[in-house]
Amino acid sequence: MTINKRGVFTFKCTKFPGIGTGGSVTIPPHLHSQIDRGANKMHVIPWAAAEAVAQVLLGRVEAERTPKALTLQTIDKEGQPVLMASHPAQATWVNVGQTVRPYILLIAEAQLAAKHTELAERWGALLHTIDRHAVTLPATEDQLATLSHTAEFKDDLQRVLDTLYYTGKLYADTCSWITGPLTAPAAWTHSPVLLGQSPRQPGEPGADLSEEGRLTRRAAYGIRALLVGPTGCGKTELGKRVALSTGSTIVSLKGRPGLEDRDMIGFISPTLQGARWVDGPLARAMRLAQQGTRTTLLIDELLRLDAYHRNALIGLLDDVSATELKATLGVDVPDGRYYTLDLPGAGEVLYAPTRLLSVLCTTNAGSSYTQSGELDPALLRRFQRVMFVSYPAEAVIMPVYAKAATPGTARVAYALEVATRSMTVDQGQLLARPMNTGVTLNFLAEVQDLVQAGLSETHALRDALLVTVAPFCCELTDEGLPDPAAVNALKARLEEQFRKGLLHKAA
8 A cells, every 4th residue: 555646636725725725736946855856857736745734733633652653643534533653663554544644644753753854854944934923833724824825834835745745755665554453542642742842741731831841842843042040940950851852862061161172072082993083072962963863962051161162162053054065065965954063183074954953051140150251142143042041930849859858848948948049149138149959959968867867857957057058158258167147147047937837837
């Protein structure tokens, strides 16, 4: 069984009137898929593929991905739900039909199974264009009709359709097409990923419009983002959550003064077999993405890098087209945008599709941090999104603290942490800096150790304050000790939490 190629072109699709509803409509040459090598052949719109695109954008396709299978549910021409599946490891399609559903499955494989590189790149560009037109997916039919009359959407849609047709033409013949009983999964958690959104959480009905949700959606097809906020507010953990939610491999680089090229890009190492190149974090991330692995490069404390190395990032984050890449390196790659990295002394240039490589950088805010200069506008403008990260909300962080200590001590520690945010020198008070998540966790760990050694929770909190919170929050005197007045201010705030009864408050 194969795709019904005649039915693909005779199908009627009314969802995109801006490009037509059927018949022979020519796709301009500059929008053609590079999968097709018949450069002089006329390309026309595959209307069944257009219907498949519409069904996905309208939110009429449900998806669930497991390590072994990708299961979808859509609606057949009688309006009845139908299940289909892809088993990528065996190249097997189940219950796929022959006209519209194969193209739905190809879109799902591109978004959820890291397959069909050109299709994934072009699908991501289409979603990005929809986002720029302020349309929240899933769309309505009226919104699709309106979009289809805009030049940018029309071009991106035709790119997707041409790639869908030629991907199906070349790939479908390699698959085993079978029919068989399928069982619907317990939940369709990956449906939003088809629309460039984060996976759905249990009980979550729609798109996540939070800052984290928006960042995750963009990361699904590659993003350059800068996360700014005070130390200990969870910037790095946020970056990791975003990476993991998109199925990325994480490559980390910690900013610090004195970092060398070998620590960042890589180096040539002598071996018994001769000199060989050893990848640093930048080269490792690029190579993974070049090989088809969705990758997130997480650069912590960007402003602790020397200006020299930040300038190297400016070059890395300049992306080029497939045409430019072919002209400069002589490599033939699918249409899309690519990062490049010249490996010094190795005679090799790595290139990676932007859709597979996200670059998430973090930096602290404010002049009280040890940093190397300021953020160069040339680097800043290369970030597609800047996210200002604040301290995690109580509902988010309290479960973490409650795992580290008893509920009472967790409540007291969190209340003290919040109180210190208004006790700093910047606000006319005595503390050099407020507590953060890491300091609070250290505080709770020390409390637990003292309780296990026999102290009461009250005495443990008082003693732990002096060796965890005070050294961090208080300026040191000439004798190297925490400023006594600042320590007393901390002690007074702790006693205030005791008087409020937080330690013994009923759950």
